[in-house]
Amino acid sequence: MTKLNYLIISSLLLSACAHTPPKPVIEAVPVQETTPPVAVEPPPPPEPPLPNVNLSEDLLYEILISEVAQQRGYGDLALEGMTDAASQTRDPRLARRAAQFALESGNTQRGIAAFRLWEQLEPTSVVPARLLSSTLLRGGKIEESTIAFSKVLAQDSAHADQIFLQIEPLALAYPDKAAGLKLMQTLAQPYPQLAEAHWSVAQLARAAGDMTLALSSTQQARTLRPDWSRPVILEAELRQKQSPQAGLDVLREYLKQYPKARDVRILYARLLLDQKQYPLARAEFQQLAAEVPDNAELAFAIALISLQMNDLKGAEAQLKQALTAGNKDPSTVHYYLAQLSEANKTPDEAIAHYREVKDGEYAFNAQMRIAYLLSKQNKVTEAREHLHQIKPDSNQQRVQILLVEAQLLRQAKQVAEAHQILSQQLAKLPNDPDLLYETAMLADTLGKYEESEKHLRKLILLQPKRAHAYNALGYSLLDRNLRIPEAMALVEKANKLAPDDIAIMDSMGWGYYRSGKLEESIKWLKRAFAGNPDPEIASHLGEVLWTHGEKEEAQKIWQDSLKTNPDNALLQTVIKKFIP
DSSP: OOHHHHHHHHHHHHHHHHHSOOOOTTSOOOOOOOSOOSSOOOOOOOOOOOOOOOOOHHHHHHHHHHHHHHHTTOHHHHHHHHHHHHHHHOOHHHHHHHHHHHHHHTOHHHHHHHHHHHHHHOTTOSHHHHHHHHHHHHTTOHHHHHHHHHHHHHHTGGGHHHHHHHHHHHHHTSSOHHHHHHHHHHHHTTOTTOHHHHHHHHHHHHHHTOHHHHHHHHHHHHHHOTTOHHHHHHHHHHHHHHOHHHHHHHHHHHHHHOTTOHHHHHHHHHHHHHTTOHHHHHHHHHHHHHHSTTOHHHHHHHHHHHHHTTOHHHHHHHHHHHHHHOOSOHHHHHHHHHHHHHHTTOHHHHHHHHHTOOSSTTHHHHHHHHHHHHHHTTOHHHHHHHHHHOOOSSHHHHHHHHHHHHHHHHHTTOHHHHHHHHHHHHHHSTTOHHHHHHHHHHHHHTTOHHHHHHHHHHHHHHOTTOHHHHHHHHHHHHHTTOSHHHHHHHHHHHHHHOTTOHHHHHHHHHHHHHTTOHHHHHHHHHHHHHHOOOHHHHHHHHHHHHHTTOHHHHHHHHHHHHHHOTTOHHHHHHHHHHOO
């Protein structure tokens, strides 16, 4: 360290020394490793011989100033000073301290120098070699790191299996996957009877895209350690890419021999679930749950699978067990119990469960479902009051609440009030696409056609691929028998954007009817009616058929639709128009 560097921090050091007693750095200081060690801790080596060095004033000052620099955040200065002190004295304890500074600073190049010095001064310790090998790899010096890792393995061959398991993630993190694989193959070559060596090669081969080598190395690891679950899981993952069932077969056969392998059974159950083999997946999760009957997560998983199987009673029992166990988020469990209650047509019970959803990802949906269920019970006022109590987290949620309230008012035939509520919010959020669309629809219902068209045209500018904006404007014009060519162009644009949409098919048919092309109209309307026998489509199709002279078929369509929709005003109007 230069005299200039000393001067830069001298005032800081003096104040620090005045308040903080210096650490006794001459006595042995253990290294606090900030990176994962490359192997298990071996027995401590005997203390190396210490040099016969006088603790001069200059040496003490350099050590002291390095320590204080480290405390005050001047890591590079501290590392430079401590390395210099270790080099001068050849004291392994100072080299060890310099290595600690190197780890804390993250300076790769200086770290390599510090670890090499420590390794030189304390040759009986394996720790410097481990840290050096890891740092060399992170620094991109892969050939040097290969030599260093080989030395680590040779130094502690009794723990080579564990060393391979700790080298593998370091090699996996290396950006050049092919080079990482080459490193691991070189390290593994002297250890052909070590399952962990083959498994590590398999991991690197998979990362490098060599699936053939990955599979063969995995199988060698399994042969050497048949009970070890990691290679089994890896083989299942590799085979699953070729055939999902092949991956499942690997796990199933292993579980026959080693039924207590919990990690393998969990993976097997999840893969069965992914393949929608619900009965088998549930059976595996039930076996896992039998070992830990109070596990809420497993009970919850079984409940969700039971829901997929439409076993509502089984799902309910498992959800209640998850709730009793208390380890699963209760809001989530109550949400699914509410869903079950809805499926069982017990709305009051569903509402009670939804009210228990206090937080989490389902909290907002639960509150919205309460409003919906209240409205289904004709409690419109109560439903609206509930909506007003919901505190939205975003404008999106705020708009959703308003749209639901508008829908409730519309169903209660309070269209003008619904329109007023949305218009007020639209003034605050003038570019919200959902607000624009719904406000336009309500304006059209109220006969405010200019307003409706203004909103829809703005929506088309904002979202030029929103098919229903074109369709709504085009159909409004067609329904009023206005600007037919323009209206037809709008619904044709909608049809190009959403060719399978039933409502747009109906508009296309109605547009051809307004254009006088009856046969083309019938073709489109029949296609729409086949997709959805909606009473509005039935009224359109019947009218076109009647006009085309197919009166019996028209009457049949109207009467059939009237049986299932006796209160539909549009259908009744059309029938009275042609059959007074």
